[in-house]
Amino acid sequence: MxxxxxxxxxxxxxxxxxxxxxxxxxxxxxxxxxxxxxxxxxxxxxxxxxxxxxxxxxxxxxxxxxxxxxKSRHRAARGRKSRSDVETAESEVPIESPQPSTSTCRSLRSRLIETPSTSVSDDSLTSNQGKTEGGTPPEGVRAREEDNVEGEVEEDGEEEEGHWSPEDNGPQVSDDEVSSPTEIDSAPPSPQDHRRIQRVNTQRSRIPILVGKMKRKSYGCGEEVWKPPFKRPCRADDFDSQSTFGNLKKTTIIPSYAGGHRPRIPSKENPPPRLMEWLQTFQRWSNAERLMAVDELIQICEPTQVRHMMQVIEPQFQRDFISLLPKELALYVLSFLEPKSLLKAAQTCRYWRVLAEDNLLWREKCKEEGITETLVYGSNRLRRRTGCRSPWKALYMRQHQIEQNWRAAELRSPKLLRGHDDHVITCLEFCGSRVVSGSDDNTLKVWSVITGKCLRTLVGHTGGVWSSQMEDNIIISGSTDRTLKVWNAESGQCINTLYGHTSTVRCMHLHKNIVVSGSRDATLRVWDIHSGVCKHVLMGHVAAVRCVQYDGKRVVSGAYDYMVKVWDPETETCIHTLQGHTNRVYSLQFDGVHIVSGSLDTSIRVWDVESGNCLHTLIGHQSLTSGLELKDNILVSGNADSTVKVWDITTGQCLQTLQGPNKHQSAVTCLQFNKKFVITSSDDGTVKIWDLKSGDFLRNLVSLDSGGSGGVVWRVRCSNTKLVCAVGSRNGTEETKLLVLDFDVEDKKT
CATH class of the missing domain: 1.10.150.280 (AF1531-like domain)
Structure with missing residues (x-):
């Protein structure tokens, strides 16, 4: 206040x-x-x-x-004027004029009533009472009349039809003209009076009678009250004595029109005045100006008008444009949708379903998701099971269900593959429907992941098997007996025994019919597995070779001498010696462009194979990096510090660290990953699955009862639908065996 x-x-x-x-x-x-x-x-x-x-x-x-x-106020004479003209006229000095007496008002009314030309109601007569010569109503009434006046001035500066102005009511009568009531009563109506009465009635026909609050006061005219021409008086017979406010609201006052003619409703044939001019102005505006005008228009519109806009606009966005396009263009548009959105689009109508199940469209979706698995299980059966016409869509839907099984489906009871007694499983390979396990009991065993049976036991080594490779029906094994053996997985026969190393064959890599082996004798040998001939010997390391990679063109090796070497096997020359590690190199990955090496010095280094330069040094682990997996510039590393990290080798950035309350409690022994998941095993007896992109822990796939007291998961290998784990213990608390978990959507038999 x-x-x-x-x-x-x-x-x-x-x-x-x-x-x-x-x-x-x-x-x-x-x-x-x-x-x-x-x-x-x-x-x-x-x-x-x-x-x-x-x-x-x-x-x-x-x-x-x-x-x-x-000075008393007056209302400036207004015809069809703009708002600015009205304000200017009202700001001028008002003209004083005495108010007519009661007798004057009565005499004037009686004179008009007796006029034979047309009938005049009390409203049209009293609308001129109490006005001055300039046509101004009494001061107290003028303010109350403004509610109606304000709404009658349009934005374009012109007043609506039906607006009252002094000129519309004809010549004003001064006190001099009506100085004597007798003179008025006795005088016959003049032509001027006839014109005046006609204009009053014509004006009334143009003015809608508004229902609103009415305040009636006396302004020096006795019981007669001046009333604005917009309102008719509220009579006693309109409402009963029991009327309430609710009844008054429901009462309808019917507007009167001169001659019975109602105003014409705007239409295309009868548009409002100046509509075309307004539209042409709108067309000349820029896009920003049009948007601003639309915003302002919506703000001043009433709800019914906004609802009308919606009814006009919404159908414009509900047209089935897909059905109107040629099929090629419609498929091109749908190709930008995610598979989940495509499945929803197929439920729209029959034609959309035909488009959304196009085989080539789903082939592209499979390609985008990296689903390269062929329809080896029979496309017809898949089509019947999924209820779709497209084999590629059936494959995609199957893959999606498999991923859901990995994530959250109830785990099925694993198959148990027993056979190595209490020995350690040192190497594990998984190809097709076969699994090969090598052990320090000098044997390898071939298993069927479908039936869980041991198909073959490969006997021939005289020492423990510490490395192996498998491709199709060919198995290569390296042993502490310093030899490599080539086996036929189907028959179990030893095809060739490769002699040459003078110590344990600790690592190997198979590419087509060439295998490169690394030994504790500090050399690498290149073998032809079909002929059994040693084609090349690569010498240069001064300590045991712990890991090797071969892409068919170059050989990359890591050794206990802290070095990583790049070789040309054809010339038996060392192209690059990559120095930087300060301890033994235990793991390698090579994709033809980048070399990634993991060491006991806790670091991981990324090298360029052409220049030999170190591109990045990845720091974050606290111990030995024992496992590396590299795909499409994404590197996943497992460490003895119980953590797993995801890296981008192009930037050297750590994308995710797989840890938290559900992390491993001991050293990570092995890992596998694809575009969706990371699967890790540990000495704590668990196998965990993580989301690759978010790094979130999903669940435990394996949890040994002896975990933490000696139970260990040594190795894991995965296919699209199967997980194979080699488990056991070093103290006899857990039986040595293989666990096979199935995540497929249907049972398959060989």
């Missing part, structure tokens, strides 16, 4: 805004209204301001005062 009284005729925006319950917006409305009416005559006039209620006025009444100007 303000500390001093505020004069409502002179106060500015700030003075009104500081009053309790008013604020800036209501203050602006008060000032706008004050300018329109030329000032207030009392504090009660504030109730006519749009947005102000009696409660707000009474709350601030003690802080308000009203100083009335010495």
């Amino acid at each position: 303000a500390s001093k009284k505020v004069d409502i005729n002179t106060a500015n925006l700030q003075d009104f805004a500081q009053l309790s319950g008013i604020g800036v917006r209501k203050a602006q409305a008060i000032i706008k209204y004050r300018k329109a009416v030329g000032g207030f005559t009392s504090i009660s006039d504030l109730s006519e301001v749009p947005g102000l209620g009696y409660g707000i006025i009474e709350q601030s009444r003690l802080c308000l005062e009203c100083t009335v100007a010495s």
Whole structure:
């Protein structure tokens, strides 16, 4: 509340805004209204301001005062004028005029009633009573009339049809003309009176009678009251004595029209005035200006008008444009949808289903997801099971279900493959439906993952088997007896025995019919597995060779001499010696462009194979990096510090660290990964699955009862639908065996 009284005729925006319950917006409305009416005559006039209620006025009444100007106000004559013209006319000095007496009003009314040319109602007569020569209504009425006046001035500066103005009611009658009631009563109607009455009635036919609040006061005319031409008086016979406010709201007042003619409804044939001019102006505007105009138009529209806009606009966006396009273009549009969205689109209608099951479309989706598995299980059976016509879609849906099985489906009971007694399983290979396990019991065993039976036992080595490779039906094994043996997996026969190394064959890599072996004798040998001939010997390391990779062109080796070497096997020359590690190199990965090496010095290094330069040194692990897997520039490393990390070798950035409350509790022994998951095993007796992109732990796939007390998972190998784990212990707490877990959606038999 303000500390001093505020004069409502002179106060500015700030003075009104500081009053309790008013604020800036209501203050602006008060000032706008004050300018329109030329000032207030009392504090009660504030109730006519749009947005102000009696409660707000009474709350601030003690802080308000009203100083009335010495001259009376009048309403400027208005015809079809713009808003600015109206405000200018009303701001001019009002013309004083005495109010007509009661006798004058009555005489004038009786004279008009007796006019034979047309009938005049009380409303049309009294609409001129109490006006001055300039056509201005009494001061107290003028403010209440403004509610109707404000709504009649359109944005383009012209008033609506039906607006009252003094000129429309014909010549004004001064006191001089009606100085004597007798003179008026006895005088016959003049032609001027006839014209005046006709114009009054014509004006009434153009003015809709509005239902609104009506305040009736006396302004010096006795019981006769001046009323705006927009309202008709509320008569006693309209409502009974029991009328309530709710009844009044329901009462309908029918508008009257001169001659029975109603206003024409706007249509295309009968558009509103200046509509085309407005549309042409809109077309000349820029896009930004049009958007602004639309925003402003929506803000001033009523809910019914906005609802009409929605009814017109929504159908424009509900057209089935896919069905209208040629099939090639429709398929091109659908190719941008995700597979999940394609499945939803297929439920729209029959034609969309035909498009959404296009075989070539789903072939591209399989290609994007890296699903390269062929339909070896029979496309017809898959099509019947999935209910779709596209073999590629059937394959995609099958793969999706398999991924869901890995993530969350209930684990089936694993198959148990027993056969190495209590010996350690040192190497594990998985190809097709066969698994090969090598042990320090000097044997290898070939298993069927479908039946869980041991198909073959490969006997021939005289020492423990420490390395192996498998491709199709060919198995290569390396042993502490310093030899390599080539086996036929189908028959179990030893095809060739490769002699040459002088110590344990610790590692090997098979590419087509060439195998490269690394030994503790610090040499590497290149063999032809079909002929059994040693083609090349690579010498240069000064300690045991622990890991080797071969891509058919170059050989990369890591050794206990802290070195990584790149060889040309054809010339038996060392191309690069990669120095940087400060301890033994235990693991390698090579994709033809990058070399990744893991060492006991806790670091991982990324090298360029052409230049031999170290591109990145990946720091983060705290111990020996024993396992590495590299695919599409994504590297996953397992460490003896019980953590697994995901790296981008192009940037050297660590993308994820697989740890947290569900991390391994001991050294990571082995890992596998694809585009979706990472699978890790550990000395703590568990096998865990993680989400590759988010790094989130999904669940335990294997959890040995003896985990933590000696049970160990030594090796894991995965296919698209199977997981094979080699488990056991070094203290006899866990039986040595293979576990086979199946995540396929259907059973298959060989």
